[in-house]
Amino acid sequence: MEPVMTRSGADLPTRRIAADTVLIRQGEAGDCAWLIQSGELEVLLDGPDGPRRLGTVGANAIVGEMALLDDGLRSATVRALTPVEAVELSRDTFRALRGRCPPLTSYLLESLVAAIRRSYGLSQPERQEGGAAIRSSDSFATVADRRMFRHGHSFFRQGDEGTAAYLIQSGSVGVQRDGADLGVLGPGRIFGELALLANRPRAATIVALEATVCEIIRKDQFAKAIETMPPILRSLTRIYIEQLSGGRLLPHHAEPARTDSP
Known part of the structure; x- marks a missing residue:
């Protein structure tokens, strides 16, 4: 450890x-x-x-x-x-x-804490929208690719292998699990990161509800970003990932x- x-x-x-x-x-x-x-x-x-x-x-x-x-x-x-x-x-x-911490890794840490809270059925604080701040970071710009996705585009389906995470810059996506609608994510939200970090299949299906612009973050890029964190937060991040995986x-x-x- x-x-x-x-x-x-x-x-x-x-x-x-x-x-x-x-x-x-x-x-x-x-x-x-x-x-x-x-x-x-x-x-x-x-x-x-x-x-x-x-x-x-x-x-x-x-x-x-x-x-x-x-x-x-x-x-x-x-x-x-x-x-x-x-x-x-x-x-x-x-x-x-x-x-x-670079904005991306700080936001990633929040995502992991939120996932752990969900695993215990605990309430979660309202997350602040952070897409613009993350995109404006020079360090983040080196690890992400911005693309537009059409209405109805399926980013991935439940059970798929994880290859990338997405940060929404504009537009919105719907979250579905076992055929049920779980909610909508908008600008400033990251999705798909837990499957990458925890090496597990996609837990839900994500579909664009309108024309949506996202930053695409690859698995190896997440690992590089984590290495930039202060040691105490880097270790906590890895502990959280081990628990979830x-x-x-x-x-x-x-x-x-x-x-x-x-």
């Missing part, structure tokens, strides 16, 4: 947390994440039948970052089973890391994240 922490993170103060302390509570707003130095914590998901334990995390895990990445609510509850030492990572820290139900923060040098 790629290291997650940068050396600057290791210089942040370490807090001692007593056993039975709830660090993160599902459904609440988040203002920090935690890099665990020592101790053991359990991850709980609230459901109609009460809390369900998803797993435990220990030294070098990072918890609580999803709410900072997409401004959503906490996706699970995390409670200390033993005394814990952890480094607190503020929202400003994550904002600074996001600011170092493996179909595991443990939350992303159950993966260990080791310290790294810049």
Whole structure:
């Protein structure tokens, strides 16, 4: 697994947390994440039948970052089973890391977090439209090809192999699964990226509802873009991809994240 922490993170103060302390509570707003130095914590998901334990995390895990990445609510509850030492990572820290990402990779990270939230049936924050900002980036212009697609064009069908993702610049597309209409995507939305990143078949059929202009992003270009991310976000991206490709139900923060040098 790629290291997650940068050396600057290791210089942040370490807090001692007593056993039975709830660090993160599902459904609440988040203002920090935690890099665990020592101790053991359990991850709980609230459901109609009460809390369900998803797993435990220990030294070098990072918890609580999803709410900072997409401004959503906490996706699970995390409670200390033993005394814990952890480094607190503020929202400003994550904002600074996001600011170092090319627009495409920042948006990709949001897509992965949204997919994980969907896998748990959790609510998702409203995504900001971002197509123009992504297209205006010089780094993005080197990895994408802009094309216009006619009304009725089928970008891909459910079950197809993934070869490219698409960023809508103008127009709209319809999303269908098992013959049912799931919704409409418009300018600023990326579709088709999860099949590329997770190496799985297309989960839905996508059809142009009108003349639509898209940027086409190839699989190898996604990989190159991810390499430009700060180490902590690059590793989180790979952790999310592994979870989605493996179909595991443990939350992303159950993966260990080791310290790294810049």
